[in-house]
Amino acid sequence: MERYSKITEKTKREIVLLKGFPCAWGKCRFCDYTDDNSRNEKEMIQLNREVLSHVTGEFGVLEVINSGSCFELPKETLEDIRRVVQEKNIKRLFFEAHWIYRNRLNEMRAFFRIPITFKTGVETFDNAFREEYLYKHAPFRDAAEAAKYFDSACLMVGIKGQTKEMIKRDIALLKEHFQHGTVSVFTDNTTDVKRDEELIRWFLQEYSYLKDDPNVDVLYENTDFGVGD
Numbered sequence: 001m002e003r004y005s006k007i008t009e010k011t012k013r014e015i016v017l018l019k020g021f022p023c024a025w026g027k028c029r030f031c032d033y034t035d036d037n038s039r040n041e042k043e044m045i046q047l048n049r050e051v052l053s054h055v056t057g058e059f060g061v062l063e064v065i066n067s068g069s070c071f072e073l074p075k076e077t078l079e080d081i082r083r084v085v086q087e088k089n090i091k092r093l094f095f096e097a098h099w100i101y102r103n104r105l106n107e108m109r110a111f112f113r114i115p116i117t118f119k120t121g122v123e124t125f126d127n128a129f130r131e132e133y134l135y136k137h138a139p140f141r142d143a144a145e146a147a148k149y150f151d152s153a154c155l156m157v158g159i160k161g162q163t164k165e166m167i168k169r170d171i172a173l174l175k176e177h178f179q180h181g182t183v184s185v186f187t188d189n190t191t192d193v194k195r196d197e198e199l200i201r202w203f204l205q206e207y208s209y210l211k212d213d214p215n216v217d218v219l220y221e222n223t224d225f226g227v228g229d
């Protein structure tokens with residue numbers, strides 16, 4: 001499992017995949033990465049410290065992900081991240097948080113005292129597909145409401161049941177409301193959510209221009225950020 005990498009395109013940054021406590025929601029239908037969650041705090045702190053020791057600060061930007069939200073990282077790991085931020089002169093952090101933490105984002109901002117780009121898993125702005133099929137438990141009314149809290153939306157494309165119209169609308173809303181976004185092409189995993197190959201072929205052709213959009217990261221594979229397995 002790779003846990004440290006560098007993203008050298010678009011917003012250049014280092015990225016670490018740390019271990020956290022179980023995702024507080026943990027029921028998204030398409031998700032099996034909570035397998036990386038742990039309850040062994042001591043072990044997590046040690047592993048995370050080792051991973052963080054690779055950070056050089058060369059881009060001044062660090063993205064920290066875990067299989068859940070940054071609020072599920074051990075307190076000592078947050079302190080270790082803050083130490084790395086200070087020692088390596090990091091100017092901006094990228095963190096992820098689920099909608100349920102939307103009213104706590106300022107706690108992190110106050111703790112780190114540097115700008116944080118908060119990403120959140122939107123998956124789709126189609127409320128029925130997101131809530132009733134994907135069980136995302138992120139019941140914001142619309143993109144504008146999600147953007148009141150978060151800077152960056154993560155979308156998922158190419159799931160059986162999604163339509164071209166849904167994807168067109170999702171990308172349009174992402175660009176209209178968010179300064180940054182991530183679009184992940186769905187990869188089959190151990191869940192019953194499945195890839196739609198035809199829809200993905202259409203997306204790759206229709207939205208090939210996104211690879212030149214400096215504010216949208218497109219992940220064709222789960223591991224395109226260089227972390228994970």
Ligand code: SF4
Binds near residue numbers: 025026028033034
């Ligand atoms: S919030 Fe994230 S980690 Fe938690 S179940 Fe959903 S996709 Fe998985």
